[in-house]
Amino acid sequence: MINRRKFIQLSAMAAPLLSNGTFQGKIPLSVKGPIVLATWQAGLEVNATAWEILAVNGKAIDAIEAGARYIESKQDCCVGLGGNPDRDGIVTLDAAIMDGQGQCGAVAGLEQIRHPI
Numbered sequence: 001m002i003n004r005r006k007f008i009q010l011s012a013m014a015a016p017l018l019s020n021g022t023f024q025g026k027i028p029l030s031v032k033g034p035i036v037l038a039t040w041q042a043g044l045e046v047n048a049t050a051w052e053i054l055a056v057n058g059k060a061i062d063a064i065e066a067g068a069r070y071i072e073s074k075q076d077c078c079v080g081l082g083g084n085p086d087r088d089g090i091v092t093l094d095a096a097i098m099d100g101q102g103q104c105g106a107v108a109g110l111e112q113i114r115h116p117i
Contacts, residue, residue, distance in 0.1 A: 034060050036067070040078075046071050061099045068095065068117035081114060 034054055036047040049070040050063035072080035072093075085091050095116035098104035110116050 034063070036063070038067075042071055042074065061097065064097060065117055068097070069115050072115050072117065081112070 036050045036054070038044070038046050046067040050067040053063040053066055054060065074080060075082035078084055080093070081091055083091055083093070090111060092108075093110045093113060093116040094106070094108040096104065096106035097117060107116050
């Protein structure tokens, strides 16, 4: 499993490739419109939930929230109330979200909140 620091390092190295169009992954850079990208195994289900909103011309911010709410509801994942507890044995939650205009919000250290997003 990759840790957060390694993910950020790899992301930083990939940024120049993405910006000049030389990325040869499964997502063609010529795609117009939104894309949905997930970093965990449960991402396929999260992406499908987000696409339900995007497919009917819904707002991207609503699709992001729906995807987050989906995974927060799962009891067998590492996020949400069913996630792993902290060192004190308490499940504390955080969330962050940003829209296309750069408006954002975040919360941290929440307890007993079903959907921190």
